Amino acid sequence: MESTPRDRVQTASRIGALVFVVLWLLSERLQSAIPFWLPFAILAAMEVEFVVRGIRERRADVEPAEPATMSRRLPGADDADLGWVETVDEEGEPILVPAAPRSTRRTRVPAILMLVVAIGLFVYAYRVDRDAGWSSVSATEQARAEKRFTAEAARIAGRNVRVYCDDAYSFTGVGSDAAGVAFISRGVSYLEPTICRSLYRIAFEGNLGPLDDAAFAVTVLAHEATHLRGIRNEAETECYALQEGVELGRRLGLGAETARALMEAQRARDLSDATVVRLDYRLPAECRNGGKLDLRPNDPQFP
Ligand SMILES: [Zn+2]
Structure with missing residues (x-):
């Protein structure tokens, strides 16, 4: 299955979120500025949005109901088990054509792996946050x-x-x-x-x-x-x-x-x-050893 723009956006946003989480873990400044759960919340919201949109699009695909009569549809993936599919040619005569091969089902492993990685990072980030925070x-x-x-x-x-x-x-x-x-x-x-x-x-x-x-x-x-x-x-x-x-x-x-x-x-x-x-x-010029702002004028060390 070739990747649609939607897939690409999803992949890009996942990678983006992942990169952000890693940066967050490495930077104390980032940790103090942004609560640890925020990138996860954004990622989760994006995933939900993708799933909901996917379901809607699938429904939209199904809806234009074809007439129940012998359809002129070309054999699709659903017919692959049969090997041959009966359909009709240009003149309306029934013919047998080889079925399109069942598309190699997209494996679910990456999604599950992604989930495991996300949960692992979440737990780790939670610990870092708890230990680092006041x-x-x-x-x-x-x-x-x-x-x-x-x-x-x-x-x-x-x-x-x-x-x-x-x-x-x-x-x-x-x-x-x-x-x-x-x-x-x-x-x-x-x-x-x-x-x-x-x-x-x-x-x-x-x-x-x-x-x-x-x-x-x-x-x-x-x-x-x-x-x-x-x-x-x-x-x-x-x-x-x-x-x-x-x-x-x-x-x-x-x-x-x-x-x-x-x-x-x-x-x-x-x-x-x-x-x-x-x-x-900005530190004034007098902020130097022996300067007017030197609290210990006799001490050669500054500050
Ligand atoms: Zn001040």
Whole structure:
């Protein structure tokens, strides 16, 4: 059976969904941005749509009922078992013609294999999601972690503040810092769940995790805590955060070298980030060793 456009679309969408799921499994960023069940839901919806359309089309094919009299139809696949089929020629005389060979029935194996692979990936993605997400941390542990993050933020802010992990994403996201938000007057900060998960990994599981994520998470906590100190300017805040981040990383359990390397990497990323959205965050020239924003002018190391 030759492949119809419909078959090709279906195959392409299956491959597309599969590629997406694999990418999702490999990218923590993608995992934090898109719930794991979404690609599966889209795939399932497409499969259902294909099946429903297929049934409808088959019905449409059957409907034009031919007269029950001796038909002039050509022998089809259904007649193959007979070998010869009786039909009528141009003049209406009955004749015998060899039946068309039964089309090699499309094997069901690929569909079943696809289903097995999809279910396997779903289970695996569910596990990854559960382990990677902040929701995988028990409520007691979450409370313990928030307490810890609060203490660290208070230390940087120099006053009583409160840090929450914003598991409902009600405050973090568009319109605030990339992964956190600080309300200076209330002394409250909300962090994105992925940030909390990374910080928890570092402070409570003794595991650095992906370097980029670790560096970013430490920076975000230091950044929001610096806001809570009363600093509103984003560039200044980020510059202080990179410096505070070194000590913060150490207090969270990282080695001195690692903590500094993370902040150096984050600084390099901040400097190379030329996106318009991040313009406010661009590190000022004074953010350097011995510059006006150097928190430790006598320390030759920066940040
Ligand atoms: Zn900020």
